[in-house]
Amino acid sequence: MRISAILLTAGLSSRMGENKMLLPLPDSTVVQKNFEQLLTAGVDEIVVVAGREAESVQLELRGLKNWLQ
Numbered sequence: 701m702r703i704s705a706i707l708l709t710a711g712l713s714s715r716m717g718e719n720k721m722l723l724p725l726p727d728s729t730v731v732q733k734n735f736e737q738l739l740t741a742g743v744d745e746i747v748v749v750a751g752r753e754a755e756s757v758q759l760e761l762r763g764l765k766n767w768l769q
Contacts, residue, residue, distance in 0.1 A: 702744040707734055710751030719753050722760060731760050739764070 709721040709731055721731040728736070738746050750757040 703742065704745040704747065705738050705743045707731070707738065707746055707748045709753075709757045710749050712751075719756070722753065722756055729760050731757055732764065735761055735764055 709719070711720070713720045721729070721734070723730050725733055735746060735748075748757065748761065
């Protein structure tokens, strides 16, 4: 059985003023940490829903796994 997950990164973050998923953590960013946790959990397929900052999200995830199609 294959397990899929949807990682939502497309919110406006209007109250925050910047994309929460791109915020830095000590060793990565929020989106990188979420993606890595899904991989660690054994998810076979991760669908990333990226909105207006899709290029920035793609840059953050580049190198974690060949996920971009």
